[in-house]
Amino acid sequence: MIHETSWIAVLIFLFFAGSVLGISFYLGSRAKSASGYFAAGGGIHWAVNGVAFAGDYLSAASFLGICGMIAFFGYDGFLYSIGYLAGWIVALFIIAEPLKRLGRYTFADALDNQFNSRGIKLAAAISTLVVSCFYLIPQMVGAGALVQPLLGFPHYVGVIVVGCVVTLIVTTAGMVSTTWVQFIKGTMLVLLCAFITVLILFRGVTTRPTDADGREVRIAKRGVPAAEVTGAAGVQVLAEEGAWRGKPYLRVKSAAGPVAVWRKDGDLLSETQTLTEQTDGRKLVNGRPRGKGPGEANLSPVGYASKLPNGAERTGAIGPLAFLQTMQESDVIQWPSEKIAESDGGVTTVYFQRVVSGKDFMTPGSSPTFKKVRSAKLFDKLDFLSLMLALFCGTASLPHILIRYYTVKDQISARKSTVVGIAAIGFFYVLTLYLGLGAMTSGALDITDSNMSAPLLARSLSELLFAVLSAVAFTTVLGTVSGLIMAASGAVAHDLMTNFLQMKLDEFQKVRAAKIAAMCVGVVAIVLGILFAKMNVNFLVGWAFNIAASANLPALVMLLFWKRTTKEGITAAIIVGMLSSLGWILLSAQAYSDVYGLNPATAIVPFSQPAIVTIPLGFLVLIAVSLCTKPARASAAVAR
Amino acid sequence: MAGLDFKAPGTREQEDVAIIAHNTRMGVILFVVYVAFYGGFMALSAFWPEAMSVPALGGANLAVVYGFALIAAALFLALLYMRVCRKSKEGGSK
Numbered sequence: 060m061i062h063e064t065s066w067i068a069v070l071i072f073l074f075f076a077g078s079v080l081g082i083s084f085y086l087g088s089r090a091k092s093a094s095g096y097f098a099a100g101g102g103i104h105w106a107v108n109g110v111a112f113a114g115d116y117l118s119a120a121s122f123l124g125i126c127g128m129i130a131f132f133g134y135d136g137f138l139y140s141i142g143y144l145a146g147w148i149v150a151l152f153i154i155a156e157p158l159k160r161l162g163r164y165t166f167a168d169a170l171d172n173q174f175n176s177r178g179i180k181l182a183a184a185i186s187t188l189v190v191s192c193f194y195l196i197p198q199m200v201g202a203g204a205l206v207q208p209l210l211g212f213p214h215y216v217g218v219i220v221v222g223c224v225v226t227l228i229v230t231t232a233g234m235v236s237t238t239w240v241q242f243i244k245g246t247m248l249v250l251l252c253a254f255i256t257v258l259i260l261f262r263g264v265t266t267r268p269t270d271a272d273g274r275e276v277r278i279a280k281r282g283v284p285a286a287e288v289t290g291a292a293g294v295q296v297l298a299e300e301g302a303w304r305g306k307p308y309l310r311v312k313s314a315a316g317p318v319a320v321w322r323k324d325g326d327l328l329s330e331t332q333t334l335t336e337q338t339d340g341r342k343l344v345n346g347r348p349r350g351k352g353p354g355e356a357n358l359s360p361v362g363y364a365s366k367l368p369n370g371a372e373r374t375g376a377i378g379p380l381a382f383l384q385t386m387q388e389s390d391v392i393q394w395p396s397e398k399i400a401e402s403d404g405g406v407t408t409v410y411f412q413r414v415v416s417g418k419d420f421m422t423p424g425s426s427p428t429f430k431k432v433r434s435a436k437l438f439d440k441l442d443f444l445s446l447m448l449a450l451f452c453g454t455a456s457l458p459h460i461l462i463r464y465y466t467v468k469d470q471i472s473a474r475k476s477t478v479v480g481i482a483a484i485g486f487f488y489v490l491t492l493y494l495g496l497g498a499m500t501s502g503a504l505d506i507t508d509s510n511m512s513a514p515l516l517a518r519s520l521s522e523l524l525f526a527v528l529s530a531v532a533f534t535t536v537l538g539t540v541s542g543l544i545m546a547a548s549g550a551v552a553h554d555l556m557t558n559f560l561q562m563k564l565d566e567f568q569k570v571r572a573a574k575i576a577a578m579c580v581g582v583v584a585i586v587l588g589i590l591f592a593k594m595n596v597n598f599l600v601g602w603a604f605n606i607a608a609s610a611n612l613p614a615l616v617m618l619l620f621w622k623r624t625t626k627e628g629i630t631a632a633i634i635v636g637m638l639s640s641l642g643w644i645l646l647s648a649q650a651y652s653d654v655y656g657l658n659p660a661t662a663i664v665p666f667s668q669p670a671i672v673t674i675p676l677g678f679l680v681l682i683a684v685s686l687c688t689k690p691a692r693a694s695a696a697v698a699r
Numbered sequence: 700m701a702g703l704d705f706k707a708p709g710t711r712e713q714e715d716v717a718i719i720a721h722n723t724r725m726g727v728i729l730f731v732v733y734v735a736f737y738g739g740f741m742a743l744s745a746f747w748p749e750a751m752s753v754p755a756l757g758g759a760n761l762a763v764v765y766g767f768a769l770i771a772a773a774l775f776l777a778l779l780y781m782r783v784c785r786k787s788k789e790g791g792s793k
Contacts, residue, residue, distance in 0.1 A: 134762055138744070140766070141740070141766045144770050145737050145773060147777075151726070152726035152730040153727070160719075380756075380757035383763055387758070422752045423751055432748050444741060447744075448741075478777040481774055485770040485771070
């Protein structure tokens with residue numbers, strides 16, 4: 060879809076970004092010490108830190124990815140919300156206080172607290188860098204997805220803008236400015252989403268959605284008798300040839316117009332939308348050149364209910380439970396797609412209509428990601444179970460979340476700030492179901508980009524709301540990316556350079572090294588964000604959680620709860636967990652289809668999410684190696 | 700700027716082994732409770748997905764109600780944990 064540029068959104072975003080940078084420069088003029096740079100001097104108030112947790116954690120994936128997945132497929136996107144929130148239980152009950160007690164700047168400090176092992180420092184630093192980079196990809200992809208409707212610029216422009224702004228934030232004042240950005244972002248995001256949810260409930264559900272100006276959204280035709288289409292004057296039915304042979308499509312060419320593609324369902328036809336990428340790079344929409352000028356065509360917005368309970372056309376204002384009940388009892392039109400290789404080398408993507416009942420899309424297994432939970436085979440269910448395990452275990456293993464425990468003064472503050480974080484994040488995740496379902500019936504969805512569902516939902520309500528939401532979403536990316544770059548720069552300057560390589564750096568040199576590292580990571584993030592532009596951000600985050608949980612959780616948990624743990628065991632568990640999960644992901648069917656463009660059926664590993672195998676593997680490796688090596692703890696100040 | 704004064708030195712806590720052990724035990728117990736609840740959700744979704752479409756509360760189906768309950772339970776257990784945790788003599792308010 061080609062979106063209109065929203066200059067209000069641009070102005071609001073510039074205001075937000077300018078404010079954030081101004082605060083960063085102000086705080087940067089005061090933060091000179093390593094403690095100030097890496098951990099804000101441990102002086103952040105627990106309530107501020109709690110909201111900053113939300114700002115850190117509610118990433119582009121949470122906001123754009125989950126809403127997009129719910130809008131396109133229903134309840135399955137909410138499974139991510141549940142898993143992401145549940146992970147905070149591990150953080151609060153198992154990790155938070157010991158981590159605060161044992162560490163200083165990075166989670167490697169905590170792991171290495173009793174061993175003084177260079178192996179642990181190196182392994183933990185590499186793990187931090189790998190997880191941060193994997194988590195950075197979806198954030199940058201989300202930034203690119205946002206900039207298209209905002210400015211009309213290509214995807215890569217958004218990636219570069221976010222990369223540069225965030226790097227500037229992190230290099231000016233480190234954890235202090237990062238905390239401040241995350242606090243502002245977390246507050247705005249939760250409040251704005253709550254406001255939009257109220258508007259969704261006031262609007263209710265309808266089979267004839269309108270845009271923000273009250274114009275009815277065009278509803279694609281369905282159930283049209285074939286004779287009505289083929290019998291029209293001057294229409295020529297094209298023969299089924301090439302890759303179209305045997306497909307359920309009817310192609311008709313009018314005398315003066317382009318080729319229209321209809322999907323066959325017995326003797327009835329339904330409209331489709333097509334996007335053809337020609338070999339010379341030009342794009343055709345529904346057979347016409349893509350554009351908004353005369354003779355050009357643009358993909359139509361979609362997303363509407365086809366049937367409401369009792370045959371109603373609209374519900375009017377509705378309560379939160381009644382809204383969910385209505386969705387369960389309604390039918391909606393979804394737009395799956397199929398690629399057809401043309402004989403001239405071009406590729407046509409056909410987006411066709413499919414009526415889905417609420418009973419189907421409001422239960423697990425309606426999306427391509429989770430459809431295997433409805434399979435009768437046990438093996439097919441492992442992908443789902445593995446992802447839910449990764450989300451549960453991954454939160455407490457994410458480096459950019461863990462370093463936030465060092466910004467408060469003590470364990471009680473760590474505990475309190477986690478509870479505040481759980482309240483804010485939990486509330487937000489409840490809202491995601493309403494936002495996603497609201498978008499599903501908003502008549503504003505872009506069939507080519509699920510990540511744009513939440514901003515387009517806002518546009519269907521009000522242009523100003525779209526502008527504010529887009530700007531907040533951009534700030535959302537800034538908040539999370541700054542936390543990730545902060546974690547990565549700490550791993551380089553503190554864990555690698557100071558502790559592993561034992562370079563003699565004074566406070567100033569250490570902070571300078573971290574800032575240079577932040578700039579390098581910023582460049583890497585920009586490159587990765589451009590390379591992975593087409594992937595759903597939510598799925599990418601799932602991978603990051605898998606790697607984080609597999610590499611870091613076994614080491615953290617066993618250090619706290621098994622006296623026999625050795626430094627060799629920890630080092631081995633991190634390396635094996637990281638490499639096995641990374642390798643598994645790179646050999647999975649999802650990587651084959653989305654990254655390499657290969658046939659997913661030829662993938663080496665049996666399912667895409669590795670956690671159910673690689674987390675236990677990490678524990679086993681740690682136990683085996685620890686039993687084979689000699690324990691040598693420096694102290695025994697660990698809670699058991 | 701209140702709450703963001705990074706120049707304030709972070710105070711190092713005095714660790715009371717008995718209190719740490721108590722809090723750790725409470726954390727583990729509540730963790731196990733939540734894991735059981737979360738595990739139930741995973742099992743239902745994976746092995747009895749059709750059960751998730753059954754109306755459960757106010758017309759909302761079991762999938763939605765169980766999902767909301769997991770989020771609410773996380774907050775409830777977190778607050779309960781705050782309540783049962785002991786504080787050190789040097790620590791701040793509970």
